[in-house]
Amino acid sequence: MATILPELVSYLEGLPEPHILFDRQYRILAANAAYRRQFSPTASVIGRTCYEVSHHISVPCDQAGESCPLARSRESGQRERVLHLHHTPQGESYINIELAPLRDASGEQAYYIEKMEPLRVAQGQPATQGLIGRSAAFQRMLELVSRVGPSQASVLLLGESGTGKELVAQAVHEASARAAHALVVVDCASLPETLFESELFGHERGAFTGASTSKPGLVEAASGGTLFLDEVGDIPLPMQVKLLRLLESGTYRRVGSTELRRTDVRVVAATHRDLKAMVADGRFREDLYYRLSTFPIALPPLRDRVDDIPLLAVALLARVVPQRRMAVAPAALACLQRHTFPGNVRELRNVLERAALLADGTHIEPLHVERALGSDALPAASVAVTALTPEDAPMPSSDASLRSVERAALQAQLKAHRGSRAELARKLGISERSLYRKLRELGRPS
Missing domain, CATH: 3.30.450.20 (PAS domain)
Incomplete structure (x- = not known):
């Protein structure tokens, strides 16, 4: 030697x-x-x-x-x-x-x-929190997170509903020098246009009816840390120019104030929409798109991470039934790996929770998985509501007839469902936010 x-x-x-x-x-x-x-x-x-x-x-x-x-x-x-x-x-x-x-x-x-x-x-073995996986698709995504995390670059997370965009945003934040400060989440899909500006930038007393006191906004709360704009494709057009100014100059104004304030935030944005198509349609500002997408990261759907399902199953079971030491039988895992999971990891979590409730012992068997998956076995058009609507995947206008079928299927589910909106979202394998967006498109109250 x-x-x-x-x-x-x-x-x-x-x-x-x-x-x-x-x-x-x-x-x-x-x-x-x-x-x-x-x-x-x-x-x-x-x-x-x-x-x-x-x-x-x-x-x-x-x-x-x-x-x-x-x-x-x-x-x-x-x-x-x-x-x-x-x-x-x-x-x-x-x-x-x-x-x-x-x-x-x-x-x-x-x-x-x-x-x-x-x-x-992130972990390459089951864990009670954080990102979990070891598949090639997962590792490619994670390498991008590790590279961009220590920088100040804006990050745009792209992926289907249920792929874990908020967890990845948390990972970017924790890999940065800002980890000791706050990660502030802005749920762009749930904020009405009339409240968006005041929630994001804050307002002064008397700025509008009901503004009895001054209130700092989420941008101010995130100063020194990371601002996570979830579902950024839902930001109203009038607000996009103000967000662009924040990104370019670090300045903003509270509603009802002329004072220019400064903040130091790193922005991570996420969407399941096709922002390029929205730019072409005039529904999203091109300059804002390029400012947000300095470093885009595509999150792989669960169907591209089949090898991760055994790891995820162990970790998710520990989260949904922590009081029970449960395992998934090999045949049951094979059953899970054959399923396409249009709702991705969120749907897998729901299926495992149902299967655990159906199992009396310590092992989840194929029968339990089949019954848990069966409760999601909606008609083909209903499945399309989960996987193919414009909010969840870009769809050309020539598919208007299919869109009508999907809306009709959701209408049928709404008519038949007697539980809460949260239960319906779980049944469809989507988030409550996604369900509320679909309801708004239908003109139904949320």
Whole structure:
């Protein structure tokens, strides 16, 4: 094994973040104190390969379907950064890896230094909170979150209803330097146009009927932190220009005031709408769209994350029935993995909660899953209400007849349903917000 300069080892030892040094054969030559404390408190890693220690595999990452930073550095000749799922004493965890090549006297890459930083906002194993997954689609999304999180860039989250946009917004916030400050959620879909401005920017006393006192807005509450604009496609056009001014200059005015106020917020927006189509139709400002979408992240639907369903099932059961230690039988998991889940993770949670209520023992069996899914077995047109309406997916105008069928199906569900709006939303596998939007389109009271 190569002899390493003691000055280099001493330098690594003093770094606060976990670092290792390894050679071109992937053999670890040095590991600093921070690495030993966090990743290998009981056993030495010196002389072992990085891929065996981190991944418990016998070949380099790029030969096992992973992105290998060493291979990428050899190709690019520079630093490389990747997100990997590593084995740790606490289980598998997502780790941000930054690799820097060290060159010898001839200019060839001789050694490599890796800095490792755990990504604490997601797990590759069941957890009681946060993002959970290990599928390729999930990891691609998570790598984007890890890259944009520490920056100040505006983020636009794009995805179907139920894919976890608020959880991803939370992850972006927690990965930033603003994590110690507030993450303030603005539910753009539920705010009436007449109240939108005062809720967002605040108002002065006497600004309108009923404004008996001055009130700060959500923008002010988020100062120093992150402002999450959920369902940004529902922002009224008159408000869009004021939001654009906030994004571009960090300034705003309370309703009823001429005083220009300043705030320091990072904006994360989310929508399931096709904002580009809305821009083309004149329903969304083009300049605001480009300002919001500095860094877009597409959230994968659950049907593209089938391999994550077993992990999600364990975690979601712990959340919906914490008082019961329940497991899902392998055949029941296979049944769940065959379902398309138009309502995504939210629908999976509902199905698991129903299945748990149907099961008397500690295991959810295929029969329980089939019965739980059966309560969502709506007529084809009703399913289309969940998956294909204009709010949930872009639809060309030539499909007007299908849209009419979908609306008719929702009308039929409303007529037959005798419970609350929340129960109806769960039955359809959508959020209450999505249901309220559909009701408004139908001209029905919410």
